[in-house]
Amino acid sequence: MSEFEYTSAAAPIYTRLADELCLLIGNGQLRPGERLPSVRRLSRQKKVSATTAIAALRSLETRGLVEARPQSGYFVRARGAQSEEPAMTRPPAAAKTVGVDNLMVRMIDAALNPDIAPLGTAAPDPAWFPVRRLQRIIASTVRRHPELLVTCCPYYAGLDTLRHQVARHYAALGCVVAQDEVVITNGCTEALNLALNAVAAPGDTIAIESPCYYGFLQIIEKRGLKALEIATHPRDGLSVDALQNALVSRAGRSVKACLVSPNFSNPMGATMPEGEKRRLVALCEQHGIALIEDDVYADLQHNGPRPLSAKAFDRSGNVMLCSSFTKTLAPGARVGWIFGGRYAEDIRLRKFALSGATPAILQEALAEMLRTGGYERHMLKLRRGYAAQVARMAAAVSEYFPAGTRITQPAGGFVIWLELPGKIDTLALFEKAIVEGVNFAPGPLFSASGRYGNYLRLNCGRMWTPGIERALMRLGQLVKAELAAA
């Protein structure tokens, strides 16, 4: 028995079979238009009754994932007009100061309320993670290394064991960094703060994707920086052409860094093609601005090999890569890292001045997890699970939301980004949805200029339950009502 399953073992057999098929659709093994196995074949292969097989296929049909064709069986549904992707974004040309505090706090507070469906913050379901293994490894680390609890630790750059394991993990991904370049941090958020501190002073401008994670906007605001939003494609990510144009414009002159998530960005789930990553690295180097890479979702591809990080193309040390275990292995551990490149020494000192050190006992436990291969085994399952969830949520949105709703098709991660039809205001929608017990992230959270009023982000990280389905249905009804009223 594996330590976790993406579907509860208590679910009916037909639901578990449907989930399995859903996963194949989600990770691309079953493509749009392709025929699903027949009832007979399914029941033989999976050792279930024909009734169960039929119930599974009907459930997929209800979710909008497959369609029945007379005399032919079930086929993966092509994504119709309804599931089209949103268009390339067109943010303003000027840098903006930022302020999204209040809305963010309300969305995060709602995540604490068990009566509100958790589609707001990008928080994965606790059930994804290898809890028992983490418990065992932490307990054994506490037993074997009590000194880590009581040493006023001079290892402010992090424990060598974890720095080594993290460097090794990336080396296997074609991204070679020296162990000395690695600084262990309190999550990716602290890593991003360190990177920004190293290269930008208050008043300076940071080029970002538009839309981008609201946490980036928070950091930028609290540091007194300005954000310059760059046009971004929902599938291919940051437009390097748009960045290039911006850098030679008036607003581009005060840009000190470009902060990007090249792999499975948040909220769009976009992934920059390799050639564009290479161009981005070269462009930043050429303009003398630092490239800060948020890599926190990059291990979460739904299918195929893990995409390269932009840092893999860095030859001059101008790229600072920031990441953590928060979305992959141990959300509560708050252990992250930064590869500081040519800024590494400065960043080490800044880490000492910013928080002294990262708790050593958690570092050692996570190093052990990487050392013993537990990480890779866990990730194989997690990726499949997230892929299935994203496919299922997207299918439910297609089913319950009004025609004209556009949905991103991320190749990794666990959020989807919706463009609603008409002039629907997702801030007003948020107020109504919270009352109805549904949380989501309104579009304007992801923009320094208040854009994306008719967009929203859905967290697909939670296990599929009837409650989640009802919440999506309710949200879809609210959208339809707004649309009718407009």
Added chain:
Amino acid sequence: MSEFEYTSAAAPIYTRLADELCLLIGNGQLRPGERLPSVRRLSRQKKVSATTAIAALRSLETRGLVEARPQSGYFVRARGAQSEEPAMTRPPAAAKTVGVDNLMVRMIDAALNPDIAPLGTAAPDPAWFPVRRLQRIIASTVRRHPELLVTCCPYYAGLDTLRHQVARHYAALGCVVAQDEVVITNGCTEALNLALNAVAAPGDTIAIESPCYYGFLQIIEKRGLKALEIATHPRDGLSVDALQNALVSRAGRSVKACLVSPNFSNPMGATMPEGEKRRLVALCEQHGIALIEDDVYADLQHNGPRPLSAKAFDRSGNVMLCSSFTKTLAPGARVGWIFGGRYAEDIRLRKFALSGATPAILQEALAEMLRTGGYERHMLKLRRGYAAQVARMAAAVSEYFPAGTRITQPAGGFVIWLELPGKIDTLALFEKAIVEGVNFAPGPLFSASGRYGNYLRLNCGRMWTPGIERALMRLGQLVKAELAAA
């Protein structure tokens, strides 16, 4: 058997008896000039042989703590001219930019070298701490609260359990804060960053004690702030008169906050009298500058009741108190807190943007430690231990260092601050001492203006061993040699 002892159980009986007496001298139960128990009484009370009692008393004599008077027995030595305290400091009137990176790194790196006596960083001996209890509590917390490992936690201000316990701890000390005002941080260092971020922007000036902890100078430097050093008394701490004068001077106009350690400051170990704390709180309020209180050593009084924090006199929310468990309970946990006063809401958001959250599992374990009373029991022993160590180190300095060396007499904490006679340069001394296997903190580390060239700080937090004694002897010889060469 207690969970730790300030003297190793493996030490000879006479050493342990000497240590016990040393402790009584250190915490003031035996005062200068007072007669020690006779050999007969000691051997009866402590159930040791007369030989052992004599050996213990002779050992105290060797350490310079007691003197034998013919026909009368042993008496606690009065601190002679040699042990005089340093004078009030006289820092410059202008604010300074800061830069002590290189020296600090070398001192911290030396702390990693087991061949170098650990008198440099203010790192307590791991043996002081209740390791087994910490191990048990963390293991049981991991067992009972696995969800804390895998929840992408929305509790960015900290777990309510720990916020409650910390507020309760302070309420018992006459410092009443609402639980909502508490934000849990990654150590005191992060708390100080949050406080400074809330009230000061790059270019602003922060008033600080002179000398002050080099970590403060690091934070000030990395944030692009300036430091205005205020005259400080080695026993009574920051001069409120001097601060008042500075605030109305030219340099005082850009002061946005005053950052002070009113209780057992580092490096001086000074404690502000209650009236001065009250004046300081009022003065900051009156001038519209924030008071940031570093409270990290305040629980470590050597004797009598714990002094009040300045925050206890705060009526308007203008005082931000920052502290942690790093010097008291669990140096490796990196768990601290800030009471944000009127800035609390802003600080909560800044915490989210700075590091997301503090590891919840360690928060819960420490809350449990406070809840079950383990903290207070531990502290009773720790305070006695630190008191004895400080007394012992000061006695050894009196014995091995040249006449004219002045030593602070801290009433709490575990560092002492030495003023060396003549024109000895402690930066040059540091180079020689490291080669000879002795670490210490040179005076200029503690000043933004490079002052205190003939001062140094010694860490008394490590258990007394023959190795520590040899290191002090060697350092004393080096000082004498420098003096002779000058």
